[in-house]
Amino acid sequence: MSNEQSSTPAPSESSPRSEARAAEVHAIPSAPPAVTAVVPALAESLPDDRYFNRELSWQDFNARVLALAEDTSQPLLERAKFLAIFASNLDEFYMVRVAGLKRRDETGLPVRSADGLTPREQLAYIAKRNQDLVERHTAAFELGLRPALAEEGIRIVNWSDMDGPEQLRMSNYFSDHIFPVLTPLAVDPAHPFPYISGLSLNLAVTVRDPEGGTERFARVKVPNNVPRLIRIEQRREEREATFLPLEELIAAHLGELFTGMEVTEQHAFRVTRNADFEVEEDRDEDLLQALERELAQRRFGPPVRLEVAQDMSEHMLELLLRELEVDPHDVVEVPGLLDLTCLHQLSGVDRKELKDRPFVPATHPAFGERETPKSVFATLREGDVLVHHPYDSFSTSMQRFIEQAAADDKVLAIKQTLYRTSGDSPIVDALIDAAEAGKQVVALVEIKARFDEQANITWARTLERAGVHVVYGLVGLKTHCKVCMVVRQEGSTIRRYCHIGTGNYNPKTARLYEDLGLLTADPTIGADLTDLFNVLTGYSRQDSYRNILTAPNGIRRGILRYVAEEIEQASAGRESGIRLKCNSLVDEQIIDALYHASQAGVPVDIVVRGICSLKPGVAGLSDNISVRSILGRFLEHSRVFHFKSSDSYWIGSADMMHRNLDRRIEALVKVKDPKLTRQLDDMMNSALHPATRCWVLTSTGEWAPSPTSDSEVRDHQAELLKKHGAAG
Secondary structure, eight states: OOOOSTTSOOOOSSOHHHHHHHHHHTOOOOOOOTTSOSSHHHHHTSOTTOBOOHHHHHHHHHHHHHHHHHOTTSOHHHHHHHHHHHHHHHHHIIIIIIHHHHHHHHHTOOOOOTTSOOHHHHHHHHHHHHHHHHHHHHHIIIIIIHHHHHHTTEEEOOGGGSOHHHHHHHHHHIIIIIGGGOOOEEEBTTBOOOOOOTTOEEEEEEEEOTTTOOEEEEEEEOOSSSOSEEEOOSOTTSSOEEEEEHHHHHHHTHHHHSTTSEEEEEEEEEEEEOOOOOOOOOTTSOHHHHHHHHHHHHTTOOEEEEEEETTOOHHHHHHHHHHHTOOGGGEEEESSOSOGGGGGGGGGSOOGGGSOOOOBOBOOGGGBOSSSBOOHHHHHHHOOEEEEETTBOSTTTHHHHHHHHHHOTTEEEEEEEESSOOSSOHHHHHHHHHHHTTOEEEEEEOTTSTTOHHHHHHHHHHHHHTTOEEEOOBTTBEEOOEEEEEEEEETTEEEEEEEEESSOSOTTGGGTEEEEEEEEOOHHHHHHHHHHHHHHHSSOOOOOOSSEEEETTTHHHHHHHHHHHHHHHHHTTOOOOEEEEESOBOOHHHHHHHHHHHHTTOOEEEEESSOBOBOOSOTTTSTTEEEEEOOSSSEEOOEEEEETTTTEEEEESOOBSHHHHHSEEEEEEEEOOHHHHHHHHHHHHHHTOTTBOEEEEOTTSOEEEEOSOGGGOBOHHHHHHHHHTOBO
């Protein structure tokens, strides 16, 4: 990760925990708020209604995911996958974004969005739109996918749809596997209403005493440690597959849970709770302990959504609203199965013809054949390498880089950031091997990575036990940059080998996420990463570098400088242009700068996967800006920035959002090798090709499918699979 000549400190005699605390105490300061304009006079010249609402734009993104599930040209089981992704996306949206809006609304502070809406106004728009999307989502499953799957012999049935032998088999399964783990919880003067955990599926049950006629409420939690969709067949190799939802099985046997009572009513419901907590970071407190304390409280966050079956009775709904203290506006009625994230299970059905054609990522030519690998160090001494996942194999590039470093006697040190990694991580294993071999290994494990906090705490402790110097992150900032440096003794010199990427060091997501990574032995980048790691692990407050831009102090400033250069070029009548590829475009300063570039005549082409607050194609404001979104088999995740007049290409971890530019440690690196910039140019040309299947954002906020002629459609990701030689 960094070159360890004079800038590398000697191994510390202090404990890893004390090193982590030292890094926290001397954390670099946060940047000032992002919403101040670059040049106030210029911002004042722009219209007040120049931004789309961030939250509503996110809903548009999830609607595009849903459109993939509705697309009959997609393989059936891939459509099921997109329905599940839509559902899990919506869960997180409520846990984080809606929860944040609710908190701001409750404070009563006049906090408005960039488009001028109060939190309460945004919540009203969100509630209406999400109810519409949920109904569309259910229809896509119940009216589209479910019957189409049934035609292929893959059925998801109700209890009443099953014949006698099937019901008998499932009753035996219930007795043996489900009944012992169920705990019905009654509600009466002696039994208070039970705690309902977030995202758990539950049955609300009304039972009547046949003697006195008294009715009572009870709750039965659907266990989450058994499959939600139970496969009825005994032989898994059969092409046909029939599944019964677990809640259907439990509902059919409620009489066994309430012996002697009459079950008069039962309905499924699900609660989503606020998971948008923030650690109260005290510079004198151990950050790990503070986070663990907050994680213990997350499960008790207030409800932000109540999903109920559409046929739930009014009196049952009123009881749930009262006991859970849920606002009626937070109720989402689902006209079908609740929690369609369970459709991920269908990927286990062995029907290759109903899935995308499998592929094997190609080994990058620079690293030899898969079976006969070349030395990564020898390769990088010959020149930089740009890897493009998942088309280029992660295991034979980045993973091989760390594994070879761990086994190489000439390697003195490895430094790496870890934001999210897999449960079985060869990267972490290699770092442990390196530490046990006596190398100096430093890992910055970002334990504040949302929803991966507990996993990262576990990794951090595992690494510590192996002798790795672990830093837990910086107070007030998340370390989101994807950087790694290997320091190697080569004769009388020290050489630094570096990787800067756009995606996590996670071999599993590297097969699903589209990402870029630069592997290099460039001395200036090595010097930059040395300085950056000194910021991350020590006392340095440096914020200017040679060949990288970093947040929170440098990325916005650098991007704005490059945009200003394009404006100057266009104003002088010279060729100019800006091309951006990112996940989200929200930052007002960046958007305003792009508006000014458009007004100066600079062509601006944007590829954004998710949220976009910029309004393209508005006369006099953004005539020269186009925005498109590509969704498909792989999750488009790389961030690329191209400025035509200087022919500068930058890649890195930062999206154009306040959190990335102001509250995270991020890094962008300039790609200088002409061979690699041509590779980036080809990728951007493919994404922006007029015939590439995408959605195009209009000035009114609509996302229109493009192109309209089927005969011209090309698939960007399929073209890259062919180009990289990924084997099917």
